[in-house]
Amino acid sequence: HAWLVPHQCSGEHIKSLRRQGHLGASRPGLLAETSHVNHRYHGHHHHHQHHDGSPFDAIKKGFDSAVESVKDLVGEGAKEHEKKLMNKINALRAQMCWTRPDLWRHKDCLKFLGMNCADHQTGTGLCRAFRKGVKKLCEHESLYCDLAKIL
Structure with a gap:
């Protein structure tokens, strides 16, 4: 045919x-x-x-x-939608970390956001923005690449 x-x-x-x-x-x-x-x-x-x-x-x-x-x-929208919302306390902690002027050098906040944003979302786009920031930093500093892998 x-x-x-x-x-x-x-x-x-x-x-x-x-x-x-x-x-x-x-x-x-x-x-x-x-x-x-x-x-x-x-x-x-x-x-x-x-x-x-x-x-x-x-x-x-x-x-x-x-x-x-x-x-x-x-x-990214589908990945974000599949994740459960953080409880209110963790969402508040995430917001406090996110607004820190030294976030990218603050080990405790990086660890907290990395662990929580890997499996959850805040519902405000904070974790999505965090992931983008980590990926961008990974281009210049290999330290952030390990974190980017789990996100």
Whole structure:
């Protein structure tokens, strides 16, 4: 079987389809992977390039691309959402540590935030910010890399 692959169009009808919700604007490559399905919307009958292969190849490629897009979008948010909230006392302690001017040199606070943010969240984004800070410091000081690994 020959299956249709992407072709060059003016793009106006494609933009219109995206505005109407028929094509996903946030999933690059979706149009290219599904052009054999969407050509009925085009309103013209240009000759398309063809390739041989299973129709499932294009579907699988589109699915894999969509899965990767979702993983990228969800990323840190999903990890953060899976973690349980700290109890109120620990959340308050975390906030006090976070606001210390010498946080990155304060061994007790680094240990406390590292241990608690590894499995919990404050609900305010503090642990996410702490993780980002640790990863950034890890680029310059290897001492923080061990902490980054457990976060």
